[in-house]
Amino acid sequence: xxxxVFGTGQVGRTLATALAAAGHDVCMGSRTKDNPKAxxxxxxxxxxxxxDDYAGAASRAGLVLNCTPGNVALxxxxxxxxxxxxxxxxxxLSNPLDFSHGFPPRLTVCNDDSLAEQLQRALPETLFVKVWxxxxxxxxxxxxxxxxxxxxxxxxxxxxxxxxxxxxxxxxPLGWKAEDILDLGDIKAARGLEMYLPLWLxxxxxxxxxxxxxxxxxxxxxxxx
Amino acid sequence: xxxxVFGTGQVGRTLATALAAAGHDVCMGSRTKDNPKAxxxxxxxxxxxxxDDYAGAASRAGLVLNCTPGNVALxxxxxxxxxxxxxxxxxxLSNPLDFSHGFPPRLTVCNDDSLAEQLQRALPETLFVKVWxxxxxxxxxxxxxxxxxxxxxxxxxxxxxxxxxxxxxxxxPLGWKAEDILDLGDIKAARGLEMYLPLWLxxxxxxxxxxxxxxxxxxxxxxxx
Numbered sequence: 167x168x169x170x171v172f173g174t175g176q177v178g179r180t181l182a183t184a185l186a187a188a189g190h191d192v193c194m195g196s197r198t199k200d201n202p203k204a205x206x207x208x209x210x211x212x213x214x215x216x217x218d219d220y221a222g223a224a225s226r227a228g229l230v231l232n233c234t235p236g237n238v239a240l241x242x243x244x245x246x247x248x249x250x251x252x253x254x255x256x257x258x259l260s261n262p263l264d265f266s267h268g269f270p271p272r273l274t275v276c277n278d279d280s281l282a283e284q285l286q287r288a289l290p291e292t293l294f295v296k297v298w299x300x301x302x303x304x305x306x307x308x309x310x311x312x313x314x315x316x317x318x319x320x321x322x323x324x325x326x327x328x329x330x331x332x333x334x335x336x337x338x339p340l341g342w343k344a345e346d347i348l349d350l351g352d353i354k355a356a357r358g359l360e361m362y363l364p365l366w367l368x369x370x371x372x373x374x375x376x377x378x379x380x381x382x383x384x385x386x387x388x389x390x391x
Numbered sequence: 392x393x394x395x396v397f398g399t400g401q402v403g404r405t406l407a408t409a410l411a412a413a414g415h416d417v418c419m420g421s422r423t424k425d426n427p428k429a430x431x432x433x434x435x436x437x438x439x440x441x442x443d444d445y446a447g448a449a450s451r452a453g454l455v456l457n458c459t460p461g462n463v464a465l466x467x468x469x470x471x472x473x474x475x476x477x478x479x480x481x482x483x484l485s486n487p488l489d490f491s492h493g494f495p496p497r498l499t500v501c502n503d504d505s506l507a508e509q510l511q512r513a514l515p516e517t518l519f520v521k522v523w524x525x526x527x528x529x530x531x532x533x534x535x536x537x538x539x540x541x542x543x544x545x546x547x548x549x550x551x552x553x554x555x556x557x558x559x560x561x562x563x564p565l566g567w568k569a570e571d572i573l574d575l576g577d578i579k580a581a582r583g584l585e586m587y588l589p590l591w592l593x594x595x596x597x598x599x600x601x602x603x604x605x606x607x608x609x610x611x612x613x614x615x616x
Contacts, residue, residue: 276586277497305610312610322593350593358590361501365583368547368575369607377610382594385530385537385602 167335170195170223172242173233174203177259177303181231182207184307186215188339195223195230197245220246229255229335236262236281237274243285243292251292255328257336258282258356259298259306261363270367273360282356286324295323295332296356300366302376309341317379320348322355348382392560395420395448397467398458399428402484402528406456407432409532411440413564420448420455422470445471454480454560461487461506462499468510468517476517480553482561483507483581484523484531486588495592498585507581511549520548520557521581525591527601534566542604545573547580573607 171182172195186192193216194204204217217223224230224246234242239260243251262281263271275281282296298306300320305311309319319342323329329349337347350358370376396407397420411417417440419429429442442448449455449471459467464485468476487506488496500506507521523531525545530536534544544567548554554574562572575583595601 270582272502277501277589312608315608317608318605320590348594348597350597355593357495358593361586362590364502365545365587368580368583369573372573372575373607373609373611375611379608380543380605381608382598383537383540383542383604383606384598386598386600 167191167229168193168227169335170218170227170230171233172196172220172223172230172246173235174201174207175233175235178231178233179203179207180303180307181233181259182215183211184340185231185336186211190335192216193218193223193226195220195246221250224250224254227254229257229331231336232256232258232260232285234260236260237264239281240284240288243288248289248291251289253291253293255293255295255325255331256285256289257298257332258285258294258296261299261360263363270364273363276357276361278357280354280356280360282322282353282360286353293323293325293328294353295321295325295328296353296359297321297332297337299359300362301379304377305379307340309346311377312379315381316346317381318346318348320350320355320359322350322353322359324352346381392416392454393418393452394560395443395452395455396458397421397445397448397455397471398460399426399432400458400460402531403456403458404428404432405528405532406458406484407440408436409565410456410561411436415560417441418443418448418451420445420471446475449475449479452479454482454556456561457481457483457485457510459485461485462489464506465509465513468513473514473516476514478516478518480518480520480550480556481510481514482523482557483510483519483521486524486585488588495589498588501582501586503582505579505581505585507547507578507585511578518548518550518553519578520546520550520553521578521584522546522557522562524584525587526604529602530604532565534571536602537604540606541571542606543571543573545575545580545584547575547578547584549577571606
C-alpha cells in the first residue's frame with residue numbers, strides 16, 4: 167500500500183522505516199519537495215522510498231500518518247489541502263504539547279476539545295483515526311520490546327472502516343495483536359488519549375526512560391491466552 | 392490507627408468498611424455529627440466504628456481519607472479546618488469532575504493546576520498524598536480482583552514520610568504490593584493523575600464496566616517475580 171508519513175522527526179522516521187520494511191511503498195511528506203532530512207531518510211532506504219511535499223505525498227497515498235508535532239499539525243493538514251486529503255485515512259499520532267514554557271509541557275487544547283477533533287473539523291472529508299499517541303515510537307513499531315509482556319494501543323475515530331484499515335495495514339503488520347488494540351469509539355475519545363500525556367510524562371520521569379506502556383487489565387475478560 | 396474517612400458515598404463506605412475490617416479504628420466524617428448515612432454505616436459495623444463532623448473526625452485521626460466528590464472537596468477541607476488538619480496526612484482520592492453538563496464530565500481544573508494542589512494550598516500544613524483516584528473503589532480495597540493480574544496504583548505528594556505512611560497503613564494492608572505502587576513525585580503530579588480520568592471514562596465506556604485498571608509495563612524492570 168502507498169503510505170504517506172508526514173513528519174521528518176524521530177517519530178516520522180521510525181514509523182516510515184518500519185512501514186517500508188514491512189513492504190509498504192512509503193513517501194515521506196514535508197513542507198518542501200526537497201526537505202534534506204527526508205532526502206537523507208530516502209537515501210538510507212536505498213532509494214526504495216520517496217519524498218514529496220505534504221500535498222504530493224497525500225495525493226498518491228491510500229493512508230497518511232500524521233507524525234508532526236502537535237503545535238504544527240493543524241497547519242500541516244491545511245498545507246496538505248482538502249482536495250489531496252479527501253477520503254484519505256489519517257492515522258493521527260500527534261499530541262498538543264506546548265514546551266515553550268519548559269517542562270512539563272502544557273496541553274494547548276484539552277477537556278472539551280482535542281487536537282484530533284480540530285484536525286477532523288479542518289478536513290471534514292478526511293477520515294481521522296487517533297492512534298499510537300500514548301507511547302514512545304520505539305514501541306509503536308516493536309510492541310514485543312517490553313519483555314514480551316502485553317500492553318495496550320488505543321484508537322478512536324468516526325469511521326469504523328478507517329479504524330479497521332489502520333488495524334490491518336499499520337498495527338497488525340507491526341506486531342500488534344487484536345486483543346491488545348482497544349477501540350474507544352468516535353474521535354471525541356481523543357480527548358482522553360491526549361489528556362493522558364501528562365501522566366505519561368510523569369511515569370517517564372519516575373522510571374527515567376520511555377520504554378514502557380500501559381496495559382488495560384480487564385477483570386471480566388479472559389486475560390490469559 | 393485512627394483513620395477518618397471523609398465522605399459517605401460509595402467510595403467512602405467501601406474504604407471505611409475495608410479499613411475497619413483491616414483492624415483500623417475508623418471514624419466516618421461528614422458535614423454533621425449525626426449524618427444518617429454515616430449512622431447507618433456505623434450501625435452496620437456493629438458499632439465498632441464511629442462518626443463525627445469533619446473537624447471532629449480529623450482531630451482524633453492520624454490519617455484522613457478524602458473520599459468526597461471533587462466539586463465539594465475544597466469546601467470540605469475548609470470545613471475540617473486548618474487546626475484539626477494541621478500535620479495530618481490526607482490520602483486524597485477525589486477527582487475534579489463536573490457532571491452538570493452531562494456525560495462525559497469535564498474537569499473543573501486541569502493542565503497547569505489540579506484539585507490536589509488546590510487542597511494543598513488551602514491547607515499548607517497538611518500533608519496531602521494523591522492516591523487511588525485512578526480506579527473503581529472495588530479495586531482499591533481488593534487489588535486481587537483482576538484475575539490475579541498485576542496492575543498499578545499511583546501516588547504523589549510533597550512529603551516522603553506521608554507517602555510511606557499511606558503505603559504502610561492503607562495500601563499494603565489492603566493487598567497492594569510494593570512493586571505495583573508507583574510514586575510519581577510531588578503533588579504537581581496530581582495533574583497527570585486527575586487528567587487520566589477522561590481516558591478512564593472512555594475505557595469504562597468501551598468495556599462496559601469499571602472492573603479494570605491500568606498496569607505500567609516497564610521494559611527495563613524485572614517484570615516477572
